[in-house]
Amino acid sequence: MFFCCNVCADAFENMVLKLKEVTRWPAVGSVEISGNYSKGRTCNASSPDGDNVKYFFRHENGDITEFKLLSTTHD
16 A cells, blocks of 8 residues: 555554454455545445444544444444
8 A cells, every 4th residue: 555654654554453443353354535634534444254334533643533433234
């Protein structure tokens, strides 16, 4: 993956770690991200097993400052 800077790379890595912690998934299959730094980002993620979550997060200098699960679905 390519990131514009180290802060964005750190934010992505920390977001994936937080997602795995909250969902208890051993791995993340895919993530779709929309939004921006100032308003936060809404994401859709799926596990390799087909479970899906929608969540919102914000970060400051790569550290997650807000994380909310919005919905979950299970296959």
